[in-house]
Each structure stands twice: as structure tokens, then as C-alpha cells.
Amino acid sequence: MKETKQRTNGKWNLLAVIAVCIAPVVASYFTYYVIKPQSRTNYGTLLEPSAYPIPASLGTATLDGTPAVLDAYKGKWVMLSVDSAACADLCRKKLYEMRQLRLAQGKDMDRIERVWLVTDAQPVETMLMREYDGTHMLRVKPDALRAWLPVDGSTAPADHLYMIDPLGNLMMRFPKDADPNKIKKDIAKLLKASRIG
Template sequence: MGTAMNPPSMSEAKPAISRRRGRIQLLLIVLGVVGPMLLATGMYKLQFWVPEGRSYHGQLIGNGQTRADLGVQADEQRWQLLVTAPKDCAVDCQQLVYLARQIQIGLGREAGRASHALAAAQPLSAEYATRLTREYPQLQRYPLDAAVFGKTTGDNATPHLWIIDPHGNLVLRYEPNVKGKDLLNDLRHLLKLSNIG
């Protein structure tokens, strides 16, 4: 007489169901954590679902370039308004230097969180250098490696104004015709969002 197979009791089936539920919950938790990171990486790398609207006025630099990639060696721990002059610092360049100082002043209470600087590839004229010393006492001055600058920007002639974060990363770039109000709004917005510098 053969022995009859006993069906699993209800108490034995419960642990199997509990294990299955536990695995599903663990899988959902892992997907909830890793999924958004994978999605964000895909959006960045493949440029899909990227919003067209923007709230800034300059050209966003989001590729990890730093101040050194412009050919400027500096150690500034604050936000910086950097004017680059790959040629002589003529009218457009001088206007950007003036604008950088005015923007810093325009920050009011937040002015201590930013600095303004000029990086020039060629020596400044004696007259302009004297004027900068007299009228722009807080202006930091650096040499600019024109070859590195040209390689990074593809432009060996036009002066630009850059917003650089306290870690030295390039954030925004502006052409000589930038409006001061737009630049000031951009920098205020960055300072408001940032806990550094």
C-alpha cells in the first residue's frame, strides 16, 4: 500500500509567500533608488527629455570644464566673474571688466561671496594698467594662456565674461554685448541656490 502525498500545510505555505513578497519589496526599493539615477544619466548622456526653457541668459557650460581649461591658473574660493582677453584688452574687454565690478557691487550684502578678475594673454597698456590699479583695487589679475584658451573655446579673439563657481568650474559664459541686469540676475540666482562660496 503506497503512502499518500500529503499536501503542504498552510503553515508551510506562508513562509514561501512571505519570502516572495520580501523579494518583490526589495526589488521595488532597489528600483526606486537606482532607477532615477539611471534615468537621469540617460537623459544627460543621450539628451532626451531635456527641457527647452531656461532661466539664465549666458551660455551654460555643463561639461565639467574648469578655470584651468581656459588657461588660467588661480585659486579663488568664491564665485568669480572672470573676464578673459585672448588678445589685447580693448574696448569690449574693458567694458566687461567694468561690468564685472559693477555686478559685484550690485550684489549688495552678497558681494563678499564673489570676486572679479581679468585674465589677459597680452600685457596691458601702461595707461590701462595704472587705471586698473587706481580704480579697481580689488580686481584680481592673471596671465591667460592663449593656446589653451583657443583650444577650449575655439575663439582666439573675443573677450568673454565667465561665472565660475568656488570649486573652479565654469558655469556660464557671456558675450561682450551682455546686459548687466541679466548677468546680475543670473549670479543672484546662482548664489541663492548655492550653499558654497
């Protein structure tokens, strides 16, 4: 009788040990597949880089018409803005934020280039060019640009800021009227995680 009781206790002890070992695995599967956590650490929308390489058909050129390519900035991170030469308030705000976001990266700021793709043939104000000296201003074919840059809902490419990785692939889009502090954190994370650029 005593031996049977010991066997029963031993079985229960063994089952308890197995249950303790299996419980974390079961809990993790339950959390992942049933509760499905939605947390993410990035503010901007991550894009599949291989889906958005810089197309050769952009037909980019400097403001004076000299052919130039976005591929020239490979090896660096590129903050990209798109707008017409008239550069209304939202355009000016984006150019200002790009300059400040680059400066905010401190010792890593030299890893970033700023590019403004101008979508028409109108002249850009001389004062604007001086104010944002260091921003590369290139004219682009609008149709080719629309085919390349993904947008969010009913927005247009001019509503967003984009990031191009050092391999020359579009990899992040920031929302319309984005919060510069959140963009700054995303860029800092990209620079910290990247061994290139």
C-alpha cells in the same frame, strides 16, 4: 431591465472617473513630448561644469611674473574676463560691468571674485589697474586659454564674460554685448541656489 440600466450607468461612471484621473497625466506627456516647452530661466549659457575644470596648463602668473593659479579662488564664485593688456573699449566695459555686477549683489558681493586674464606680455596701464582695484589681473598662455574656454559661433573668449563655480569649474558663459541687468539676475539666482561659495 432596471438592473441592466444601473450596471450600464455604473460602468459609464467608472469610465468617467478613470478618464478624469488619467487626463492630467496624458496632458503632461503631450505637452512635454509634443509641444516641447522651450522656456528657460537663465540668460547665460549653462556649461557642464565637469567638462571645464580649470586646467593646470594655463600657466597663469601675476602681472609681475610671479606664478599664480586660478585655483587660489576656489571657494568663491569667479567672474572672468579675457583680453589683451591694451584693453580697448569692450575690455574696459567688461571690467566696469564686473565691478558693478559684484557691487549689485549687496551682502553677497564678498562671495564673488573678479579676474581678468591678460593674454599678452604688454604692460597694463597703471591708471586702469587703479580704477579696477580689486580685480585680480593674471597673465595667461593664450593657446591654453583658447583650448579651455568655449565660445559661441564666430566669437572669441574676449567677447564673453564667464562664471567659475566655487569648486573651480567653468559653468556659465554670457553672450557678446550681454545685458548687465540679465547677468545680474543670473548671478543672484546662482548665489541664492548655491550653498557653497
